Amino acid sequence: MTIKILADSACDLSEDHYKTYDIEMVPLTVHLGDEEFKDSIDIKPKTVYDAMREGKSPKTSQVSPQSFKAIFTSYAQANQPLVYLAFSSELSGTYQTAKMMEQEVKEAYPGADLHVIDTKCASIGYGLVVLRAAQLAKKGADSDEIVETAGYHARNMEHIFTVDDLEYLYRGGRVSKTAAFVGSFLKIKPILHVEDGKLVPLEKIRGSKKLLNRMLDIMEERGTDFSSQTIGISHGDDVETAQKMAALIKAKFKTDDILIEMVGATIGAHAGPGTLALFFLNKDYK
Incomplete structure (x- = not known):
C-alpha cells in the first residue's frame, strides 16, 4: 500500500504540490485581530503582509490535538501507513502535539503504521523535504526508506535568510529591542540561518546591494551538488527580489531547478514582509 505523506502549512508548498504528489496538509492557525483563520485555506499570505504593513500584529497557534487525533485515527482504522513530517519543534509546538497524539492512537490501534518526524526545518526548506518524501511514496517506497531519506534531507537542509525589518523578529522574540532599533537605524540587514531547528543570527550586512551576493557566497561555502538538487527560494511578498x-x-551555479514560493502566513506573521530565504543541501542529493 502506498505510504501517505502528511505535512503542515508551515512547509509553504502550493496547492498544486499537494495535488500532484497526493500530500495531505493540516493547517496551523493565524489570528488577525479578533478573527481566526486556517493558514493557506481561509487566509492568504499577502493578506497577512498587508496587515503587517498597516501596523497590525498577527499571531499564530499550533495544530490542535483533536485535529491530529482525527487524522491519525482515520489512517489507523483504514490500515493506511502515514508519515507526518512536521515543522521544526524549535519554532512550534505542533510536533510535540503530534507525538502525543501518535502515542495515544497507537495505544488504541497497536498495529498502526504511523510515523511522526521532526524535520527541524521551516518554509520551503521544510517543503523540499516533504516533496522528496512524497516523490518516494509515489514510486512505492516503504515507510522506512521514506523516513530515512527525508531525515537525511532534513538534517542537511540549509536555511539562509534575511528580513526587511528587524522589528517583526523583535515582536516574535527573536531579537532584542535594541538590536531591532539599531539595525533599522543603521540600515543593517541581518543574515540568519537555522541551526538544529532554531533561528540563529549569522552575519550583519550594511546595505541591501551586498546582501544577495553575500547570501550566494554563503551558499557556495556551505552547499554542494547544486546541479542535482532543487534550490528553494521563499519571499515575503517580494517576488521581484526572489526572481533576481x-x-x-x-548564472553562478548553472542550475535551473529552482522553486520559488511566498513565505506562508504562519512564518510570515513573525518574519514580516520583505523576508527572503534560500534553501539548499549541504551534502549530496539522496
Whole structure:
C-alpha cells in the first residue's frame, strides 16, 4: 500500500504540490485581530503582509490535538501507513502535539503504521523535504526508506535568510529591542540561518546591494551538488527580489531547478514582509 505523506502549512508548498504528489496538509492557525483563520485555506499570505504593513500584529497557534487525533485515527482504522513530517519543534509546538497524539492512537490501534518526524526545518526548506518524501511514496517506497531519506534531507537542509525589518523578529522574540532599533537605524540587514531547528543570527550586512551576493557566497561555502538538487527560494511578498536571486543562482551555479514560493502566513506573521530565504543541501542529493 502506498505510504501517505502528511505535512503542515508551515512547509509553504502550493496547492498544486499537494495535488500532484497526493500530500495531505493540516493547517496551523493565524489570528488577525479578533478573527481566526486556517493558514493557506481561509487566509492568504499577502493578506497577512498587508496587515503587517498597516501596523497590525498577527499571531499564530499550533495544530490542535483533536485535529491530529482525527487524522491519525482515520489512517489507523483504514490500515493506511502515514508519515507526518512536521515543522521544526524549535519554532512550534505542533510536533510535540503530534507525538502525543501518535502515542495515544497507537495505544488504541497497536498495529498502526504511523510515523511522526521532526524535520527541524521551516518554509520551503521544510517543503523540499516533504516533496522528496512524497516523490518516494509515489514510486512505492516503504515507510522506512521514506523516513530515512527525508531525515537525511532534513538534517542537511540549509536555511539562509534575511528580513526587511528587524522589528517583526523583535515582536516574535527573536531579537532584542535594541538590536531591532539599531539595525533599522543603521540600515543593517541581518543574515540568519537555522541551526538544529532554531533561528540563529549569522552575519550583519550594511546595505541591501551586498546582501544577495553575500547570501550566494554563503551558499557556495556551505552547499554542494547544486546541479542535482532543487534550490528553494521563499519571499515575503517580494517576488521581484526572489526572481533576481534565482537569476544570480542560475548564472553562478548553472542550475535551473529552482522553486520559488511566498513565505506562508504562519512564518510570515513573525518574519514580516520583505523576508527572503534560500534553501539548499549541504551534502549530496539522496
